[in-house]
Amino acid sequence: MYQIIDGKKISAEIKIEIAKQVEEIILKGEKRPHLAAILVGGDGASETYVAHKVKACEQVGFKSTMVRFAEDISELELLSKIDDLNNDSDIDGFIVQLPLPKHFSEEKIIRAINPKKDVDGFHPENIGRMTLGLPAFVSATPFGIVELLKRYKIETSGKHCVVLGRSNIVGKPISILMSQKAEFANATVTVCHSRTQNIKEITKQADILIVALGQQGFVTADMVKNGATVIDVGIHRVKSDKTKSGWKLLGDVKFDEVAEKCSYITPVPGGVGPMTIVSLLKNTLLAAQNKIEF
Numbered sequence: 001m002y003q004i005i006d007g008k009k010i011s012a013e014i015k016i017e018i019a020k021q022v023e024e025i026i027l028k029g030e031k032r033p034h035l036a037a038i039l040v041g042g043d044g045a046s047e048t049y050v051a052h053k054v055k056a057c058e059q060v061g062f063k064s065t066m067v068r069f070a071e072d073i074s075e076l077e078l079l080s081k082i083d084d085l086n087n088d089s090d091i092d093g094f095i096v097q098l099p100l101p102k103h104f105s106e107e108k109i110i111r112a113i114n115p116k117k118d119v120d121g122f123h124p125e126n127i128g129r130m131t132l133g134l135p136a137f138v139s140a141t142p143f144g145i146v147e148l149l150k151r152y153k154i155e156t157s158g159k160h161c162v163v164l165g166r167s168n169i170v171g172k173p174i175s176i177l178m179s180q181k182a183e184f185a186n187a188t189v190t191v192c193h194s195r196t197q198n199i200k201e202i203t204k205q206a207d208i209l210i211v212a213l214g215q216q217g218f219v220t221a222d223m224v225k226n227g228a229t230v231i232d233v234g235i236h237r238v239k240s241d242k243t244k245s246g247w248k249l250l251g252d253v254k255f256d257e258v259a260e261k262c263s264y265i266t267p268v269p270g271g272v273g274p275m276t277i278v279s280l281l282k283n284t285l286l287a288a289q290n291k292i293e294f
């Protein structure tokens with residue numbers, strides 16, 4: 001019988017832990033942690049993500065600031081705002097919601113963020129530090145996955161972890177974290193991508209299978225070893241006549257058939273997704289407390 005890795009429950013517990021720490025900060029007479037989010041343009045999905053982040057800040061007692069720009073602002077204007085936030089001592093951390101409109105170089109924008117305030121963990125300095133095992137802001141989704149493995153006490157040391165996907169925000173960082181010489185890591189990691197041959201032969205060897213492909217229902221039961229832990233990062237909004245909204249969320253894993261073979265599995269929704277936002281809150285708290293030594 002498999003056990004669900006309940007990201008919704010764990011993220012709610014973490015929010016309570018963060019809220020308690022905020023209360024202690026305020027009792028000590030220190031300032032409230034403050035997260036800012038920059039949103040450029042009116043992309044519907046980005047609006048929703050940022051709204052969730054702002055709401056989560058309120059839930060734990062953080063201050064939050066939303067900075068909105070029209071889609072056609074210039075790169076210079078955006079860089080100038082980033083400079084303001086870098087130098088605003090009241091702001092502990094900030095994010096620039098991606099993707100940005102096409103006329104921006106995302107790489108240039110991310111590099112402009114002060115790494116000490118880069119609570120998304122996308123700045124090359126944070127990625128480099130994380131890779132070297134130095135204190136760093138770790139990007140939210142991989143951070144959340146490691147937290148789930150920790151809280152469910154899933155053994156990773158010496159296990160074979162197969163990561164499907166090599167994106168800069170999920171596949172690459174989680175593969176590095178899982179192979180680190182550290183607690184809740186020490187795994188033997190194989191990374192697969194669109195050029196990998198015989199994926200099924202590789203996934204069948206995984207004790208821990210982390211799937212971040214963006215391909216709905218890609219992982220089927222015949223690709224999974226008995227007793228494996230499966231972490232599904234994929235999110236797909238698909239039409240459904242069985243829900244009130246007319247939509248439902250599905251992952252990269254065919255949950256119904258794969259779950260039976262697993263010891264642990266994350267559902268979609270309610271698995272990795274809720275952990276991403278609390279990881280951003282955790283990073284903001286770390287920034288407010290200067291816990292990452294640069």
Ligand code: NAP
Pocket residue numbers: 141164165166167168169170171192193194195196212213214215233234235236272273274276
């Ligand atoms: P991405 O940037 O599109 O990267 C996808 C990766 O999967 C790439 O490395 C690609 O290989 C590989 N890939 C795609 N199709 C493949 C196939 N058929 N066989 C083998 N490899 C294949 O995606 P991402 O940003 O990592 O996101 C992945 C999924 O996670 C999406 O559904 C996204 O919405 C979701 N997501 C969820 C959260 C969350 O909070 N739960 C956070 C971030 C992302 P190449 O490198 O060779 O192109």
